[in-house]
Amino acid sequence: MSEEEFLEIVRQHQDQVYRHAFYLLKNSEDAKDMTQETFIKAWQHRKKLRRKTVHSWLLKCTQNLCYNQLKRRKFQVHISRKIQGHLVDEEDDTLEMLLHRHSNQPNPTPDEIAIKQELKQLVHQAIDELPSNMRSIIVMRELEEMSYKEIAEVVNQPVNSVKSTVFRARKKLREILNRLMET
Amino acid sequence: MTQNTPNEMTCIDCQSQIEEYIAGELDTVTENSIVSHLSNCEMCQNELHLAQVIDTVLDDLPKPTAPPDVLREVTTYVQKNPDNNNWIDRFASIFVLEKPRLLILRVSAIACLMAIMIFGIHQHQKHVVVEQAKKDFNYAMSQMQYAVQKTGIAVNERIDSIKIDKVQHRAIQSTSKISSAINMSLGILNRLTGNDLNSNTIITNTKGFSNYSEKPNLPIQGENSQ
Secondary structure, eight states: OOHHHHHHHHHHHHHHHHHHHHHHHOOHHHHHHHHHHHHHHHHHTTTTOOTTTHHHHHHHHHHHHHHHHHHHHHHTHHHHHHHHHHOOOTTOOOHHHHHHHHHOOSSOOHHHHHHHHHHHHHHHHHHHHSOHHHHHHHIIIIISOOOHHHHHHHHTOOHHHHHHHHHHHHHHHHHHHHHHHHO | OOOOOTTSOOHHHHHHTHHHHHHTOSOHHHHHHHHHHHHHOHHHHHHHHHHHHHHHHHHTOOOOOOOHHHHHHHHHHHHHSOOOOOHHHHHHHTTOOSOHHHHHHHHHHHHHHHHHHHHHHHHHHHHHHHHHHHHHHHHHHHHHHHHHHHHHHHHHHHOSSSOOHHHHHHHHHHHHHHHHHHHHHHHHHHHOTTSOOOHHHHHHHTHHHHGGGGOTTOOOTTTTOO
8 A cells, every 4th residue: 555545545534533533532632642543553554454444444443542542541530530620721622612613503593502502412421421332333323324334344243233232322322311301 | 101901012112122113123013012102101202202302413413523633643654654565565465355356357367377378288298299109100110111121131131042122122112101191191280289189099009119119229221231
């Protein structure tokens, strides 16, 4: 694979890889780092890459890097809580901010906006509470509109198992939303 | 929550299959049971509504794009660590199967080359067999002439009164003519690669003569005639 071919693949898949990392890590800076790291790993393993499977390879790599990052975060949780309590990074794009920006669209009435915004935030909160494997599959299915077969290739599971995970994740989302709405 | 008869669906069953119901993944019987249950159960209707709302909100989630830094950083890394494939890697890449169409083309090309090679070897073997048969036959003919000459000499020595030189000479002449005619025929067959020549037949026919092949330097026509 030549440099030009590889950079074409980067241009083609960078948004999807970034989104996947963003929804798993819930932080734009980390997502950017993971995206770069994924493509650097892809360049290092370019001899193994095939055009047909590069998409699932990249998402699989991103997912593994993000899981490792989440594990590291768990060990640093007390530090990050302190930082969150005292410091607010203005440049850091969190998912809540993104949701707020995304909802600023013309036409809807203020009430509609408020309800939609609240609902979106609740759904987002519910997504955050999902286990990382379910979150990853939900993001691929709902956001990237990938087929069950494509997801199965990324997560190394049978198609039926992926299907049932999607349904279980959505059921769990419902349960979490019910709980959030009661409180 | 509704009161269910034994055959009717319970709320737990219904709610556990709502996602499959929305996705249209259920069989007709289960789907009908859910529809029937939903028409009587307000709680399950609320659950269905919530699932549909989640569906809508998920469809409407923001889709952030990668910052431009990503491509820049990756490009810098790639340029600093260039593609330094050597000729072995390039040769190996011929056998890397990127597209099925390319694979079919490569296999076809290799099959054609092999077919040409096998055909060439087969033709060469045929040629070698014909040449060998020709040599064997020539040798056998020369042996025959030699034998005729020897017989003539022996007869002349023993029976001086009878001159059979003319008979001997005629016999040698006939043998030479037969030999040259067969040689010509073999030459023509050799030139025609697609002929019906059965080389095994020639070998079998000339086997009797090839017994002489153990004597490579035997005299030919004219020698020791005196």
